[in-house]
Amino acid sequence: MIIGDSEHSAPTEARRKAILEAALACFASKGFTETTMEDIRKLSGASTGSIYHHFANKEMLARALYLEGRNSLNAALSTSITTNDLRTGIKTLICAYLDWFERHADLGQYVMQASDSEYLGAYVKVLRQKTMTTLPMENFPEQFFHWLTPAIDNGSVVRLPKALYSPLVIGPSREFVRLWLRTRVAADIQEAREPLADAAWLVLAPPASLHEEIV
Known part of the structure; x- marks a missing residue:
């Protein structure tokens, strides 16, 4: 799966997986404290609404x-x-x-x-x-x-x-x-x-x- 796929073409579970993969990459490179939800959103290609639909917070x-x-x-x-x-x-x-x-x-x-x-x-x-x-x-x-x-x-x-x-x-x-x-x-x-x-x-x-x- 490519993390940056268009949100409209990705099924819900694929989008959730992309967000998790992006979070892991951010946590590994920046650490949990320094990572923001916006960092994860950008890397995953998700919209703001989509990322908060799946996860209420970091x-x-x-x-x-x-x-x-x-x-x-x-x-x-x-x-x-x-x-x-x-x-x-x-x-x-x-x-x-x-x-x-x-x-x-x-x-x-x-x-x-x-x-x-x-x-x-x-x-x-x-x-x-x-x-x-x-x-x-x-x-x-x-x-x-x-x-x-x-x-x-x-x-x-x-x-x-x-x-x-x-x-x-x-x-x-x-x-x-x-x-x-x-x-x-x-x-x-x-x-x-x-x-x-x-x-x-x-x-x-x-x-x-x-x-x-x-x-």
């Missing part, structure tokens, strides 16, 4: 952008864990995580920084709590645990407190991505796929299976 636009990014990442992760082969599923999950950030680096950085920002921190906290209490299956850690449960029950995966599975598996990749976003060298993230996938599997594999692999 704060609401920032929230919508965060939600778009979070939902996109969660969807990518959710679709990666559909196999019954655990090791394959873990590798696919880690690769999906890294691939998403490689394809959406600016949006990924925005999502990662949101919880620490003054303008989004409180919203992110409330949203996470709501997801955990009223929409659990929209919460990826819950989905991930649900996928692992049969393997936990039959001993194929080490038994841990429920809250530990997602951070232990995704955590190293998340930290790698934080560092990678500073340089964004494609080769680095490609080379990280196998080691991070192996590390994620080692966290879950019961000691007996690790011994068998070594032998």
Whole structure:
């Protein structure tokens, strides 16, 4: 989609997407505080009426952008864990995580920084709590645990407190991505796929299976 398309030729959803893309570009280059709604309007090609029809103010636009990014990442992760082969599923999950950030680096950085920002921190906290209490299956850690449960029950995966599975598996990749976003060298993230996938599997594999692999 070209951000500067004529407003009359763009469907409503395409216009909304163009505004969000323009907001992301402005936030990335100028920062949230220095960006104005007029900056976003000009870059998106929207009229004043159109941009305020979609978003009441800059704060609401920032929230919508965060939600778009979070939902996109969660969807990518959710679709990666559909196999019954655990090791394959873990590798696919880690690769999906890294691939998403490689394809959406600016949006990924925005999502990662949101919880620490003054303008989004409180919203992110409330949203996470709501997801955990009223929409659990929209919460990826819950989905991930649900996928692992049969393997936990039959001993194929080490038994841990429920809250530990997602951070232990995704955590190293998340930290790698934080560092990678500073340089964004494609080769680095490609080379990280196998080691991070192996590390994620080692966290879950019961000691007996690790011994068998070594032998």
